[in-house]
Amino acid sequence: MSYNKQKARENGDKMKTRITDLSHDGRGIGQVDGKIIFVQGAYPGEEVEVKITKTKKNYLEGRATEILKKSADRIESVCPDFYHCNGCQYCDYTYQAQLDSKVARLKTNLKKFAGLEVEDIKIHPMENYKNYRNHVQLKVKDGKIGYVDKENFSVFEAKACLVWPEKTPELIEVLKTLPDLDRINLIGLRENYKGDLMVILVSKDEKKIKIEDQLADLKALGVSHIYQNINSNPRFHYGRKSKVLYGDGPFKEEILKNTFNLSPTSFFQVNRTQAEVLYKIGIENLDLKSTDKVLELYSGIGTISMGLAKEAAYVLGIEYNPEAVKDAKTNAKLNGLDNLDFKSGRAEDLLDKVSSDFNKTLLDPARAGADKKVLEKILEIAPEKISYISCDPATLCRDLGILIKDGSYKVDKVEIVDMFPLSSHVETIALIQKM
Known part of the structure; x- marks a missing residue:
């Protein structure tokens, strides 16, 4: 197949390739006329039709638009939001194939x-990896609390995320009613070994976020600590300054039978x-x-x-x-x-x-x-x-x-x-x- 660089830049240009490997970020690797192409949504052993999304001097990037020959390890996605969420890479790939890769x-x-x-x-x-994450960050925009769409970068509300803490959907419904939601850019949720929950409300300014009307519902869901984190730099999830809005004493975590005090921004394996x-x-x-x-x-x-x-x-x-x-x-x-x-x-x-x-x-x-x-x-x-x-x-x-x-x-x-x-x-x- 002849590769025309100028044509590949045109919107809608498509070509076929065979996937032989996976990249470090979970994209299929193929070749077009001797040039490597990284294909989102394709797995080894598959033949796919690809839409070119980016051309570089030494490689191409693309997205699979049609699976012409399917891998035996491809399955129905275990997550309804997988194809537009930017979190997981392998929701339609068998777990054994993930491990092998x-x-x-x-x-x-x-x-x-x-x-x-x-x-x-x-x-x-x-x-058994359901709800394995004890810490997630959710974007807030236009009254929505959720993840970022990998196609148009808008915020969408996830339907059934497999990996977030179990009570996340109920927490989101309560947090959506916060009167200062439009001042919040991001919400962090942490769950400790006892099931206690921490909520981190990230704002650009230091004016206190009002939580009084939602506090009873949040406590009923197991929230033991609420912090306001001040961060004006979009490159980072959290800023250096946090203020306690609710909660007494430290938020405790445990691993290897040792106990740890966690602040809102402490690193701890998810x-x-x-x-x-x-x-x-x-x-x-x-x-x-x-x-x-x-x-x-x-x-x-x-x-x-x-x-x-x-x-x-x-x-x-x-x-x-x-x-x-x-x-x-x-x-x-x-x-x-x-x-x-x-x-x-x-x-x-x-x-x-x-x-x-x-x-x-x-x-x-x-x-x-x-x-x-x-x-x-x-x-x-x-x-x-x-x-x-x-x-x-x-x-x-x-x-x-x-x-x-x-x-x-x-x-x-x-x-x-x-x-x-x-x-x-x-x-x-x-x-x-x-x-």
């Missing part, structure tokens, strides 16, 4: 970025069940002894730190966000742990001031992975074992390549925990050991 993606990245051929990769599924699996593996990788000293990088509010401290002699957590460090110190006291400490700052800066007697290391960086200077410093400290938790297989494998490059370390095993069923996100744990 994540394993295949990790294998490809290991070979591409770390030069490793790994055949045996264990994945920990979540068969899938509590699978986070427990993830953290247990991350800790078990280190095979901790009562004499071990553990260096934890990107430690957040200390969710993993507490588990490490219960088995090791001493834990030092390094975290960039000073508010997270403050929460971590509070959480350590809350759990009666005094053999750990936290420092605020960039890991690449603070590691120069850290002693070299840490014999085990755990790191859980953001999607961008660890800074190269951090990895080089870890190699200088030379711990016996390194447990690396990652939310991006590509940056994990890039970093593994750096850690094993000089031959002093080897990758012992790599596992996946399916933290985000129905989505293309992959959460991975690697164990790296001294040779």
Whole structure:
């Protein structure tokens, strides 16, 4: 098939392609006249008719308009809003196929970025994933509270979201009656391990949002805390300043039998069940002894730190966000742990001031992975074992390549925990050991 770049730009231009793989964001990958095309709404093994939506120098983007040959793994969508919601990628793909695609993606990245051929990769599924999210953000516009339509970017009210907290529909109906709804840009909902709910009302200005008439109905649904968060920057969900509108004491969360105080903007894994699996593996990788000293990088509010401290002699957590460090110190006291400490700052800066007697290391960086200077410093400290938790297989494998490059370390095993069923996100744990 001849590819005409100018024609592809024209509205309505269509062509056929065969899908051979999936991209990191869940789009089908095919080829048109030797050029890669990323196709929304298509799966491996399918032949599809595609409408071109974007042309680049080295690739194309498109949307499947007709499935000419269907994958055996394509199913009826389990969500009525799937085809216009921008949240999930795999609502019409079998769960086993989702898991297989994540394993295949990790294998490809290991070979591409770390030069490793790994055949045996264990994945920990979540068969019962209904309502698995304990934290969602809902957009507010023109009196509607819901998600953003991926086609026209309007706000739509979801009919039956599979992954949000169970009481979300009832909460939305009450929140739609708030007299100051037109001042609210976004609403955050958090649910803790006891089923208590937190509501976060995000506004640009600091004028107090009125909730008095809705408070009784919200409390009846299990709402224990309501905050007003002030945020004028649309690039972020939340701003730095929050005010209590209702609720006494802290909002508590629990994981690995440790208790945590959560503020409205605290980071906490959205899938509590699978986070427990993830953290247990991350800790078990280190095979901790009562004499071990553990260096934890990107430690957040200390969710993993507490588990490490219960088995090791001493834990030092390094975290960039000073508010997270403050929460971590509070959480350590809350759990009666005094053999750990936290420092605020960039890991690449603070590691120069850290002693070299840490014999085990755990790191859980953001999607961008660890800074190269951090990895080089870890190699200088030379711990016996390194447990690396990652939310991006590509940056994990890039970093593994750096850690094993000089031959002093080897990758012992790599596992996946399916933290985000129905989505293309992959959460991975690697164990790296001294040779």
